[in-house]
Amino acid sequence: xxxxxxxxxxxxxxxxxxxxxxxxxxxxxxxxxxxxxxxxxxxxxxxxxxxxxxxxxxxxxxxxxxxxxxxxxxxxxxxxxxxxxxxxxxxxxxxxxxxxxxxxxxxxxxxxxxxxxxxxxxxxxxxxxxxxxxxxxxxxxxxxxxxxxxxxxxxxxxxxxxxxxxxxxxxxxxxxxxxxxxxxxxxxxx
Amino acid sequence: xxxxxxxxxxxxxxxxxxxxxxxxxxxxxxxxxxxxxxxxxxxxxxxxxxxxxxxxxxxxxxxxxxxxxxxxxxxxxxxxxxxxxxxxxxxxxxxxxxxx
Numbered sequence: 001x002x003x004x005x006x007x008x009x010x011x012x013x014x015x016x017x018x019x020x021x022x023x024x025x026x027x028x029x030x031x032x033x034x035x036x037x038x039x040x041x042x043x044x045x046x047x048x049x050x051x052x053x054x055x056x057x058x059x060x061x062x063x064x065x066x067x068x069x070x071x072x073x074x075x076x077x078x079x080x081x082x083x084x085x086x087x088x089x090x091x092x093x094x095x096x097x098x099x100x101x102x103x104x105x106x107x108x109x110x111x112x113x114x115x116x117x118x119x120x121x122x123x124x125x126x127x128x129x130x131x132x133x134x135x136x137x138x139x140x141x142x143x144x145x146x147x148x149x150x151x152x153x154x155x156x157x158x159x160x161x162x163x164x165x166x167x168x169x170x171x172x173x174x175x176x177x178x179x180x181x182x183x184x185x186x187x188x189x190x
Numbered sequence: 191x192x193x194x195x196x197x198x199x200x201x202x203x204x205x206x207x208x209x210x211x212x213x214x215x216x217x218x219x220x221x222x223x224x225x226x227x228x229x230x231x232x233x234x235x236x237x238x239x240x241x242x243x244x245x246x247x248x249x250x251x252x253x254x255x256x257x258x259x260x261x262x263x264x265x266x267x268x269x270x271x272x273x274x275x276x277x278x279x280x281x282x283x284x285x286x287x288x289x290x
Contacts, residue, residue: 017196024204024207027224028214028220036223037219047204047230047234050234053192054240055241058249059233059252062253063233066256066260067256067259070263071226071259071263074263074267075222075263078270082219082274082280100213100214101210101214104210104213105206107206111202112199112202115198115199128241130244131240131246141249144246145249145250145253148247148250152250153247160257163257163258163261171264171268174268174271175268
């Protein structure tokens with residue numbers, strides 16, 4: 001029975017990995033931004049499932065909520081807003097920067113080879129119970145992350161809130177119609 | 191259980207897919223999507239090592255990465271709106287005001 005459970009996790013991983021990579025390739029090859037966005041959403045959900053396999057239950061939920069919910073709605077909203085269909089289609093796909101893409105492909109091969117050769121360094125697997133234990137008491141992954149986040153990583157946590165505030169103000173400034181962008185643009189075009 | 195190596199290789203593939211997307215696509219929206227793909231690869235790597243080392247630091251760092259990715263998406267999409275207002279296009283090549 002134990003053997004069956006272990007095999008099930010492996011089968012699940014390979015299925016999810018293939019689907020994740022397929023979704024990532026879809027983001028690259030779909031011409032329509034809406035199709036690419038939906039492919040990206042599929043990738044996000046698959047990565048969330050991989051997080052669950054890695055005993056990161058909170059991160060899996062956050063992934064679905066923040067990426068699948070927030071960021072994806074932002075992308076689709078902008079795609080609808082700018083009405084990409086009326087804009088010129090993308091003709092130069094894989095043309096000018098194709099050498100760079102080839103370099104990236106070679107880099108990918110080399111990196112995978114390195115990862116497989118030196119994979120022995122990270123091979124094996126940890127104990128999932130350590131990821132949901134606080135002070136010797138085994139509770140949940142969420143509680144464990146909270147206990148670490150609000151003690152050891154309190155300063156980065158506060159700094160990230162400032163980052164979010166700045167990003168919010170920046171997005172509002174960029175999105176404003178009367179931000180003087182038109183004036184500068186008119187000067188640049190002449 | 192799966193070796194952490196498998197997850198590292200998978201995140202490597204995802205990261206390179208995102209890198210290729212950032213380099214070859216001209217559509218600003220698709221470039222941002224490829225960037226999100228790279229963020230996801232980084233998160234997967236962090237969580238894989240968190241699992242391998244039985245250390246929660248990786249998961250906490252992944253939460254920070256997700257936060258910054260959300261901020262980056264908001265800024266990037268605001269930039270798209272500004273670019274569309276200015277040039278009526280989402281092609282990155284058209285954003286050449288500062289070209290000498």
